[in-house]
Amino acid sequence: MLLKVENLSVYYDRALILDHINLQVGHGELVGLVGPNGAGKTTLLRAVSGMINVEKKDLKFSGSMVRTLGKISFQGESIDSMLSYEIARKGLIHCPERHRPFAGMSVLDNLMAGAFLCRDKREIKKRLDNVYSLFPRLKEREKQTSGTLSGGEQQMLAIGRSLMLKPILLCIDEPSLGLAPQVKRSVFENIREIQKQGISILLVEQDVRQSFALSDRNYILSSGRIAAEGSSAKLLEDETIRTSYLGL
Ligand SMILES: Nc1ncnc2c1ncn2[C@@H]1O[C@H](COP(=O)(O)OP(=O)(O)O)[C@@H](O)[C@H]1O
Numbered sequence: 001m002l003l004k005v006e007n008l009s010v011y012y013d014r015a016l017i018l019d020h021i022n023l024q025v026g027h028g029e030l031v032g033l034v035g036p037n038g039a040g041k042t043t044l045l046r047a048v049s050g051m052i053n054v055e056k057k058d059l060k061f062s063g064s065m066v067r068t069l070g071k072i073s074f075q076g077e078s079i080d081s082m083l084s085y086e087i088a089r090k091g092l093i094h095c096p097e098r099h100r101p102f103a104g105m106s107v108l109d110n111l112m113a114g115a116f117l118c119r120d121k122r123e124i125k126k127r128l129d130n131v132y133s134l135f136p137r138l139k140e141r142e143k144q145t146s147g148t149l150s151g152g153e154q155q156m157l158a159i160g161r162s163l164m165l166k167p168i169l170l171c172i173d174e175p176s177l178g179l180a181p182q183v184k185r186s187v188f189e190n191i192r193e194i195q196k197q198g199i200s201i202l203l204v205e206q207d208v209r210q211s212f213a214l215s216d217r218n219y220i221l222s223s224g225r226i227a228a229e230g231s232s233a234k235l236l237e238d239e240t241i242r243t244s245y246l247g248l
C-alpha cells in the first residue's frame with residue numbers, strides 16, 4: 001500500500017471531527033473521498049499531509065486546539081509525526097481546497113515557486129514542460145499575472161504547482177468547486193491524465209457523479225466516519241447508500 005491510514009481520530013477542541021478512520025490508497029490508484037459539507041474531508045487531508053499531526057499535541061489550528069490520534073504511513077514508512085514539508089519531500093503532495101495562486105505573481109513564477117524543494121534545473125525544466133503539456137492554457141498565459149486568470153485556469157495553476165513538486169501521491173481537495181460544468185469536465189479530464197502518468201490520487205469531491213466516473217475505489221465520509229467504501233458500481237447499486245449518502 002502507498003498510503004495507509006489506521007484508526008485516525010481528530011479532535012478540534014473537544015469536538016470529535018474524525019472518528020477512527022481507516023483508509024488506504026494503492027500504487028497507481030485513483031481513490032475518491034466523497035461526503036457532505038462538514039463531514040471531515042479537508043481535515044482528513046490535513047492530517048495526512050502533516051498540517052495537523054500526531055506529535056504536535058498542543059497545536060492550534062485556526063484558533064482551535066487540535067488533537068490527532070492514530071497511524072499514518074506512506075510507502076511503508078510512518079509519517080504521522082513528520083512535518084508537512086518532510087512529507088511533501090517524500091512525494092505526498094496536498095493541493096488544498098479553494099487554493100488560489102499568488103495573485104500578484106505571473107503564472108510561470110507561481111509554478112517555479114512550486115518547485116522549491118528541487119535544485120536540479122534540468123529536472124525543474126522537465127516538470128515545467130510536463131505541466132505545460134497537460135495545461136497548454138498555462139503556457140499561453142505564462143507571463144500573465146495569476147490574479148487575472150479565470151477560476152478554471154487558477155485551479156489548473158494550483159494543480160500545476162502541485163505537480164512541480166513531483167508527487168507520488170497527489171491529494172486534491174475539491175478541485176471542481178465553483179467551476180462551470182464545462183470547465184469542471186476539463187479539470188476531471190486533467191486528473192485522469194495525471195493518473196495515467198502513474199501518479200496516485202486521493203480525490204476529495206462533492207460532485208459524486210464525476211468523481212465516481214473517474215475513481216477506482218471510493219470512501220464515503222459522513223459525520224467523521226467512513227460510512228461505506230468500494231467501487232463506484234458497488235456503491236451505486238446500494239439503494240440505501242445512494243439515497244442516504246450520495247443524494248442520487
Ligand atoms: N479550525 C477548526 N476549528 C474547529 N472546527 C473546525 C475547524 N476546521 C473545521 N472544523 C469543523 O470540522 C468539521 C469538518 O470540517 P472539514 O474537514 O472542513 O469538512 P469538509 O471538508 O468535509 O467540508 C466541521 O464540522 C467543521 O466545522
Ligand SMILES: [Mg+2]
Pocket residue numbers: 041042043097173
Ligand atoms: Mg473541505
